[in-house]
Amino acid sequence: MNLFDLRNPFVALIVLGSLIILIYSSWGIYAVSERSRQFDQFEQYRAHWQSLNLKNYAYVIEEGCMLSSTTSATVQKGEHIFEQFEKQHFGGKATIAYLFEQTEQAIKEAHQLELRYNSDYGFPEEIRVDWSKDIIDDECSYRVTEFKQNEL
Template sequence: MNLFDLRNPFVVLIVLGSLIILIYSSWGIYAVSERSRELNQYEQYRDYWQSLNLRDYAYVIEEGCMFGSITSATVSSGEHNFVKYENQLFGGSTTIDDLFDQAEQAIKESHKLELRFNKDFRFPEKMRVDWSKDIIDDECFYEVTEFRPNEL
C-alpha cells in the first residue's frame, strides 16, 4: 500500500484540506499584519497631531451612524464651540481627538474600514466603518472639511 497514492480519496481529502488550511492561514497572517501596519501609522499620526498643539482652529464635520449631522466647530484656546445645523438628531460635538479615538477602535475592532488622514495635519479626515459583517445598518462615517488652523 502506497501512503501517498492520489487514487485514494482519503489522501486527496488530506491534501486538499491541508491546502485550504495553508491558504486561510496565509490570509489570516496578512490581515493581522495589515491591521498592525494601520495601527502603527495611526499612532505616528496621533503623535504628530498632538505635537502640533494647535489651540485655535476651525472645521466642519459631517458624521453619521443611522442618522447624519453636519456641525461647524471652532476651537479657541483649546475650547470647542459647536454650531449644529437645523433638524439635526445625531452628533454635533465630535472633536478631532474623538476622531482619533474612533479610528483606533475601528482599526482594532471593525469588519471593514476606509480611513484617510489629512496630508498636512495628519488627523483622520475621512472614515467609513462597518463594525460587523453580520449586522445591517451598523456602518458609520465621519468627514472633516474646511479645516482652518489659526482661524481665530
C-alpha cells in the same frame, strides 16, 4: 500500497484539508499584518497631530451612523464651540480627539475600514467603518472639511 497515492480518497482528503488550512492561515497572517500596518500609520499621524499642539482652529464635520449631522466647530484656546447647521437629533459634538478614538477602535474591531488622514495636520479626515459583516446598517462615517488654523 503507496502512502501518497492521490487515488486513495483518504489521502486526497488529507491533501485538500492541508491546502485549505494553508490558505486560511495565509489569509489570517495578511489580515493581522494589515491591521498592524494601519495601527502603526495611525500612531504616526496621531503623534504628528499632538506635536502641533493646536489651540485655535475651526472645522466642519459630517457624521453619519443611521442618521446624519453636520456641525461647525471652532476651537479657541483649546475649548470647543459647536454650531449645528440644521435641527438634528444625532451627533454635533465630535472633536478631533473623538475621531482619533473612533479610528483606533475601528482599526482594532471593525470588519471593514476606509481611512484618510489630513496630510498637513495628521487628523483623520475621512473615516468609513463597517463594524460587523453580519449586521445591516451598522456603518458609520465621519468627514472633516474646511479645516483651518486660526491665529489669535
